[in-house]
Amino acid sequence: MCSGIHAIPSGPGEFPEAVYSFVVCDKMNVMIDAGVANSVMDASFLDKLDYVVVTHLHIDHVGALSEIVQRYKSKVIVYQGYSKYLRDPTKINRDAKLVLGEVAEIYGEVAPTEANFLEVKGGEEIDLGERKMKIIYTPGHARHHISVFIDGILYSGDSAGGRYNGVPIPTTPPPLDLKSYLESLRLQMSLYPRAVGLAHGGLVSPSHLQEHLNQILSRNYKVNVDLGGIVEQILSKHLEVNYKGLEEAYSSLDSSSNP
Secondary structure (H helix, E strand, O other): OOOEEEEEEOOEOOOHHHOEEEEEEOOOOEEEOOOOOOEOOOOOOOOOOOEEEOOOOOHHHHOOHHHHHHHHOOEEEEEOOOHHHHHOOHHHHHHHHHHHOHHHHHHOOOOOOOOEEEEEOOOOEEEOOOOEEEEEEOOOOOOOOEEEEEOOEEEEEOOOOEEEOOEEEOOOOOOOOHHHHHHHHHHHHOOOOOEEEEOOOEEEOOHHHHHHHHHHHOOOOOOOOOOOHHHHHHHHHHHHHHHHHHHHHHHHHHHHHOO
16 A cells, blocks of 8 residues: 655656656545656556546656556546547647657557546545645646646646756747746746646755746746756757747747737
């Protein structure tokens, strides 16, 4: 029987820490995000898994979902109207190849998931036992993005940036709704979490949220994260995509503000 909170690297063998999945153990166990298809995730400590929360339907967050659900018969929590894309992930895989190119091949293709889906819209509270899990609608990174708040810890998916080597990074691929992204970030800051679980970075201090907000508002978002080797190549690919999302969003914003 598991206990406590676990941050589990769920990226590929080339870069396990590219993605983190989180497990919160209670009377009802919950996993937040399911990593990549070619994941090195070790969830062998789990004897049961009642829920898997899908923060959003990008390839690096749902890749291992089908395998996990087959193993544990977990109920899958996803934003309303989007479970159909998990049943048939053709669009998820196609979009990933267009955006990430060869990195999508490293991550692997998402397999169809048949599960008991619980579609949510934000505001729901789910009783886990000693803790409650609150669903928060946090669009911007994706229109269907949700985050969860459990026992003072915010699990933000990709709605609040990432962090490597103490450096905040943007998680802002196109098409980015920058206004919604900033609103979601401020909403999560207003919760005053005691820690933040980043899908790209693990558990970090809540000060990360303000740092990331400043990064976006100042437009000082291009970062230097020295990781070396293929790890740095994979992260650099993601960053280039995220920079493009911000550049397009800023350009649209600047155009609309000119007479």
